[in-house]
Amino acid sequence: MANQPIFILPEGTERYSKRDALRMNITAAKVLAGIVRTTLGPKGMDKMLTSSLGDVTVTNDGATIMREMEINQPAARMLVETAKKQEDIVGDGTTSVVVIAGELLSKAEELLDDGIATSIVVKGYRNATKKAVELLKEIAIDADDEETLKKVAVTAMSGKGSDYAKEHLADLVVEAALRIKEDGKSDIDNINIQRVSGDSVEDSFLAEGIILDKSPVSKNMPRDVRDAKIAIMKYPIELKNTNTDTKIDITSPDQFEAFLKQEEDMIKELVNKVIDSGVNVLFCQKGIDDMAEHYLKKAGIMAFKRVKKSDMERIEKATGAKLVTDIDDLSEDKLGKAGHVYLDKIFDHELTLIEECDNPKASSIILRGSTRYVTEQIARALDDALGVVAATIEEGKVLIGGGACEIDLVKQLREYGETVSGREQLAILKYAEALEVIPRTLIENAGLDTINLIADLKAAHEDNPFIGINVFEGKVVDMKEAGVIEPLRVKIQALQSAGEASEMILRIDDMIAARNALNSTGPDESGNDASGMPPMPGAGGMGGMPPMM
Structure with missing residues (x-):
């Protein structure tokens, strides 16, 4: 019994240890970066994504591509979350984050193969990211x-x-x-x-106020209201359902008629509270009863139901209306104002427009397309x-695009790396080398000569830090004069996110998961599992232990 194996993990568990786990995660990150890399830049290509329901999405937006892909590999999912966070914080740079992270991990793999400890690589990358952010702030220009x-x-x-x-x-x-x-x-x-199909993109316009993809609850309600007094409510104008089971015994027609009359009176009371406030346009986030609809129509009120929360917030910003959560609180001082609320048909799409607002802090863009x-x-x-x-x-700060700021960073980070002693210097130099991936990718996606253009770019930067790649002309030009400009915040966030993501992946030296987490459908014909990764040698189903007979 001395050599009897001891099992501490449940049956079906997958375990990848040390270099196997690291190699698997780095490979997954590189694969994901390779997928989105071809979409980067003005000459980037599109991806067509088809869902299980047959819905087709054509895009070169990195965040959309990764959101629509069903990614199982845990490390790749971490990069997807990083890209989503980039989108949420600054709105752009999602492709750059994944491409830079993939290249940082690729360079880290070279260092690890040369015997550099993971902790040294992580420390070097962390210091390089900090220095890169400082350098970006120094080279940024006012905007x-x-x-x-x-x-x-x-x-x-x-x-x-x-x-x-x-x-x-x-x-x-x-x-x-x-x-x-x-x-x-x-x-x-x-x-x-607001997307409206039909006509060309050049026909897109900025509305004078708020536009809603909504129509009044009744076609017989007013369709054009001047000097609108607007109420926004998060309170249903309908009878609430009881929370407990109830039973009503009606033994005569008179009782039934009295019951209906009581319901009608309750609805009428709610509508009267709306009318008494002076409202002539009502936006309700909840439902409006058919009987309430009748009384509102009779009072000449334009009413909308089931209005989205985001639309309610925009109406509040544009008109100054205060959201009412209890109908008893509805009063004239809670109403917003707009000079004109009306329905209009754009192509075959009926929309509601709220215009002539005093100092509106919300707006709408009508986007046309074929x-x-x-x-x-x-x-x-x-x-x-x-x-x-x-x-x-x-x-209030911007950077010069077209690969100009990246090449400037490469140059200055290499100078900084030469001042650092020990093996950490190697990690900083590899970090600088990894940042070249952005201008290289721009050149590759444009089908240009990568080696010569990168050499020309580096040489030109000795005299002018604003020189970048003009992918349309296939040569290096002054990108400041060309008007290729990127926000400082987007670039800083991209570097910080890519650095943190690569550091997180590098620090993982063991992966333990239920089999269906990494291999939910089993190996395919090529022997790869559902994550797209080949099974690692020596990774048995019992944490690397031989099966029990």
Whole structure:
């Protein structure tokens, strides 16, 4: 019994240890980076994603690609979450985060193969990230004018299906962001992008107020209201269902009639409270009873039900209305104002417009396009542009794009690495080398000569730090003059997120999971599991232990 194996993990558990676990995670990150890498830059390609229900998505937006993909591998999922967080915080740079993280891990693998300890690599990467952020802040330039904001928006939308109309769309984005600017910030949640298929992208426009994809609860209600007094309610104008089982005994027609009369009186009482407040346009987040609809229509009130929470917040920002959660609190001082609320038909889409508001802090962009797929793709480009413009308004600093700031970082990080002693220097130099992946990818995706252009770029940077790659002309040019500009915040967030993600993955030296977590459907014909990774040698089902006979 001395050699009897001891099992501490349940049957079916997979375990990958030390170098096997690290290699598996790094390979998964590199595979994911390789998938999205071809979408980077103005010449990036698109991906077509088809869901299990047959829905088709065509996009080159990194966040959308990773969100739609069903990724099982845990380390790859960590990168996906990092990209989502980048999208949530700054609105753009999701592809760059994954590409940089994948390249950092690839360079780390080279160091590990040379015998450098993981802790040394992690420390070097951490210091290099900190230094890179300091350097970016030093080379950033001020941006406080409308023209710079437009250049930022154009750069963000380049290569995202909107190139032929990006100048017009950039004007809409900047105007919308400046319109809602408050205390030096622009909350892009207060900008609604309403997609309407039909006509061309050039027909897109910025509405004068709020636009809702909603119609009144009755076609017989007013469709055009001037001098609107607006109420927004989170209270149903209908009878509430009882929480417990109830039983009503009705033994005569008179009793039934009295019961219906009582219900009608209760509904009428609710409607009267609305009428007494002076409302002529009502937006309700909850339901409106058919009988209540009748009385509201009779009173000449334009009413909407089941209005989305996000729309309610925009109406509140635009009109000054206060959200009412109890109908007894509805009064004239809680009402918002708008000069004109009316229904309009754009192509075959009926929309409600709220216009002529005093100092509105919310806005809507009507996005046109020939098909649903076109409007969806361009809406994602607009989202990115809004995010970077908002970040620029708040930060007030920008960087020169086209690979210019990355090459500048490479040069200065190498100089910094030479001042660091010990093996940590090697990690810092590899970090600097990894940042070259951005200009290299821009060149590769444009089908240009990578070796010569990178050499020309490095040589030109000795005299001018604003030199970058013009992928349309296939040569190095002054990107500041070309108007290729990126927000400082987006680049800093991308470097910090990529550095943290790669550090997290490098620190994992053991993976223990139930079999279905890593191999839910079993190996395929090629021997790979559902995560897309080949099974690791020596990783038995019992934590690497031989099976019990």
